[in-house]
Amino acid sequence: MTAQPAIRIDRLDKFYGHYQALSQVSLSVAKGEKVVICGPSGSGKSTLIRCINRLEEHDAGTIDVLGTPLDDRTAQIDGIRREVGMVFQNFNLFPHMTILENCAMAPMLVRRQPRREAEAAAMHFLEKVRIPEQALKYPGELSGGQQQRVAIARALCMRPTIMLFDEPTSALDPEMVSEVLDVMVALAKEGMTMVCVTHEMGFARQVADRVIFMDRGTIVETAPPGAFFGNPRHERTRAFLSQVLAH
Amino acid sequence: MSEVSGDLPLDAPAGRGSAVYDDLKSRFFPTPLSGLATLAGLALAGWILWHALQWALFDAVFTGPPEACREAAGACWAVIHARWRLMFFGLYPHEEHWRSALACLLFLGVIGASCMPRLWQAGRLAVLWIAGFAGFLLLMRGGVLGLSYVPQEKWGGLTLSIFIFVATVLIGMPLAVALALLRRASLPLVARLAGLLIDGIRSLPLITILFALAVVLPILAPGALGSKLTRVILGMALFFAAYQAEIIRSGIQSLPAGQEEAAKALGLHYWRRMAKVILPQAFRRALPPTISQLAIIFMEVAMVMIVGIFDFLASGNAAYGSGEWNFANVEVYVFIALVYFVFVFSLSRYGAYLERRMRVGK
Ligand SMILES: Nc1ncnc2c1ncn2[C@@H]1O[C@H](COP(=O)(O)OP(=O)(O)OP(=O)(O)O)[C@@H](O)[C@H]1O
């Protein structure tokens, strides 16, 4: 049983109308593994991780999350979403709720936690992302970096087994990137299973077990960070890396 | 005095008074010609105000028989004094007017209470409104607790107008939410049907809907959908819901897609996503047009007169239309307009307050 992967994706196809966004993508993520996905814009990175919690429906192939196949049964999808946290590029905090309410709502409704328990847990995770003092403010009153840390805390409040990150730092001003990455590194050290779409190559070097390079809807190259950055095998990977690392 | 000294720094520059003077001068008297225009405008406004006051107050007659008005040059408010009960309570039995007044006040109280953010919880509002309706019907209808029975046909006046408005909104608003959500349903057939229903109702004049339900339906299907008042309220609610549904839908449409995705990713199922994330934000965004729609429907209640329901406006017509007060129609309509103004203006101010309040929570 321990050998069962957290996520198993097998020959996935995804179409938007006639446009094929993913073709024959296969990927397996072990429990506790950290995978970083990179690639040029439009290569299908977001589409791939959004298929994992079914924000997008795939057209062919299979996805198993924690041993449960993703299909049309809504009960299963809700069950899987409970186990899979997601952090978005644009934070997507709920602007009409305080930080504390943002964090405590889903555990109360979905996990049926009593309010006091949910709020205590929310405070615990807000402390972990180092903004407990903002708990009673509204998202609009926080900086981008703070909002993204709240978004991470909100996802963690559901006690997920897997965390998905879709370019969590690319909407941030440069000086706020590191405060979010620090939180993610800490999370990685605790053994969370993580799939991150990011172009923060320093972060990939530091925490990734594997780096995946996507282009035009396919996985071009998969390698541990040392080999990926030191000795990329494919021409396209090399071209991409020279662009990204040039900054 | 204290207000002024609180606002102005005590060591204001000495030339301050003349700065105000300069400002006024440059705004209203920049050239001799526009100075003249300003003076002419002021004179005209003053003249209108003077005559209005003369008519409404100085030369007006406030009490007495119709004859007292005939000699006076001003307004004949005596008609209101003589006929206000008819306008407020319609044909409700005279000795029971206190019940209609109490029922009206009860509803106004419940409306006022539900405007207070402190009570904004589904449970509290439900209790408040169920109690409000029960109390209203008990008072108006009677037949229990020693109150004599008064049939619906005798209800009328301002009390009835407010009842129709409140019932229309309470039935129409949930219907509007349902229609808005159905029109966004992922099943194309459901979305199409909802769209067809909304567009269909919006293409019909309110009068047609009221006629169909009040006059035609009883011929085709006698006894269907309850009393005439009930049918008229259902028609009003349907009409209101069709417009309000589109207002709500535009609020939903204006939200970034990420809001629903974030709620999905947290494992919230459809109803919870709508109830906790989408609709609260959609209503905030749709607040200004919603207030307009409420104001419009408040006025539209007067349409029920056409199918023979004795609302505030119809009662007003009756108040001067009975011979002796025939000449005082202007006064009656001015009074009716004033009452409408008080309600709709308060509604608009309340909307402005809500907007200010919600901006804080953004
Ligand atoms: N909802 C959609 N409808 C139609 N086409 C879409 C949709 N979402 C994405 N696409 C297309 O699918 C392709 C892959 O998109 P995706 O968002 O997965 O790329 P990405 O690798 O995340 O890019 P970026 O780095 O810009 O975020 C793109 O060509 C995009 O135009």
Ligand SMILES: [Mg+2]
């Ligand atoms: Mg993307």
